[in-house]
Amino acid sequence: MNLRLDLVLTGHFFIMFHKRFLLVLILCGFVILYLTIPSNTFASQEKLVIAHRGASGYVPEHTLEGAVLAFAMKADFLELDVVMTSDGHLIVMHDLTLNATTNVDEIFPDRSGTNGKHLSMEFSLAEVKRLRVHERSNKRGSGPAFIGRFPYESSLFEVPTLEEILKLVNGLKKSHGRIMGLYIEIKGAEIHRQYNLDPAAELLAILERYDYLEASDPIWIQSFDAEVLKTLRHKHKTRLKLVQLIGENRWRLSATDFDYLKTKTGLKEVVGYADGIGPWMNHVVTGKNLAGDLKLTGIVSIAHQLNLKVHPYTMREDRLPDYVETFEDLLHIFFNVVQVDGIFTDFPDQAVKYLEKTSIN
Ligand code: G3P
Numbered sequence: 001m002n003l004r005l006d007l008v009l010t011g012h013f014f015i016m017f018h019k020r021f022l023l024v025l026i027l028c029g030f031v032i033l034y035l036t037i038p039s040n041t042f043a044s045q046e047k048l049v050i051a052h053r054g055a056s057g058y059v060p061e062h063t064l065e066g067a068v069l070a071f072a073m074k075a076d077f078l079e080l081d082v083v084m085t086s087d088g089h090l091i092v093m094h095d096l097t098l099n100a101t102t103n104v105d106e107i108f109p110d111r112s113g114t115n116g117k118h119l120s121m122e123f124s125l126a127e128v129k130r131l132r133v134h135e136r137s138n139k140r141g142s143g144p145a146f147i148g149r150f151p152y153e154s155s156l157f158e159v160p161t162l163e164e165i166l167k168l169v170n171g172l173k174k175s176h177g178r179i180m181g182l183y184i185e186i187k188g189a190e191i192h193r194q195y196n197l198d199p200a201a202e203l204l205a206i207l208e209r210y211d212y213l214e215a216s217d218p219i220w221i222q223s224f225d226a227e228v229l230k231t232l233r234h235k236h237k238t239r240l241k242l243v244q245l246i247g248e249n250r251w252r253l254s255a256t257d258f259d260y261l262k263t264k265t266g267l268k269e270v271v272g273y274a275d276g277i278g279p280w281m282n283h284v285v286t287g288k289n290l291a292g293d294l295k296l297t298g299i300v301s302i303a304h305q306l307n308l309k310v311h312p313y314t315m316r317e318d319r320l321p322d323y324v325e326t327f328e329d330l331l332h333i334f335f336n337v338v339q340v341d342g343i344f345t346d347f348p349d350q351a352v353k354y355l356e357k358t359s360i361n
């Protein structure tokens with residue numbers, strides 16, 4: 001009897017011991033897994049800081065130097081606009097023309113352009129590489145668009161190609177271990193067509209060479225032009241994540257009807273070809289009422305119901321909307337109140353600091 005009891009107790013002890021041992025092993029597994037996950041993965045619940053045209057609040061937009069600074073500031077993604085040269089290279093530039101951010105008038109005084117404007121599609125890459133990039137000019141071309149940023153007179157920087165950015169990001173990944181994602185916008189599909197250039201096809205070809213192929217890869221492709229995105233998804237069958245940017249019809253960016261896209265029916269259509277939307281920040285918050293309450297449009301909750309990510313543009317410390325006193329107020333409204341999934345900002349360091357301080361990520 002005692003012997004049987006001993007055996008039963010011993011067996012019970014071993015089962016208990018094994019269960020505990022197994023539990024400890026599982027816990028250790030979780031701890032090791034947690035410790036080995038890079039601190040900056042792209043988990044779906046994370047809020048993204050997207051460095052708009054690089055760390056453009058500090059260094060002229062769309063330069064390799066601004067990209068490195070964005071990386072050092074721990075931006076999750078680097079936002080890039082791409083246009084093409086006459087010989088078919090994708091260069092990193094916001095405008096279709098070279099005038100507002102380079103010294104093209106000084107280097108090519110004999111090129112008349114169209115109404116004094118020089119389209120990138122009329123310059124070869126070798127010619128573009130002779131230019132120097134400076135801070136963006138105001139609309140009159142009489143000085144900087146943003147007073148107080150990098151000295152306007154300095155022309156220290158080159159126009160980068162997309163390929164140079166890809167090499168930079170890969171280099172930093174190897175030397176530093178952290179991946180900065182890319183968030184690439186195709187500009188001016190229609191005008192490129194007139195020059196027999198196809199930036200969307202070229203973009204996919206380059207990205208494929210650099211192994212960006214899957215939805216899980218750290219890359220988003222964005223466009224204001226719904227047709228460009230539909231072509232990428234349905235004709236080229238890309239699996240990469242796509243974002244429909246939403247602007248105002250009066251900006252005359254493409255044939256896309258933004259008033260329609262902002263409706264629930266429009267957003268349902270977006271679900272058929274994209275994974276998220278990039279609304280103008282004024283499409284999300286329109287101000288405060290007399291009682292001081294925020295006026296929200298509801299676009300974020302509708303998009304979230306449809307499983308679309310929402311990344312509004314563009315938050316700038318030096319161009320605050322009138323319903324906030326500080327940049328931190330603005331970050332609080334978008335990250336905490338409206339609960340967007342990420343933001344485009346010229347000041348990535350401040351957004352990263354805000355998220356770290358408030359432990360949202
Ligand atoms: O791509 C997001 C935001 O950059 C859209 O505006 O004019 O800066 O390209 P824009």
Ligand code: CA
Nearest residue numbers: 079080081185
């Ligand atoms: Ca852009």
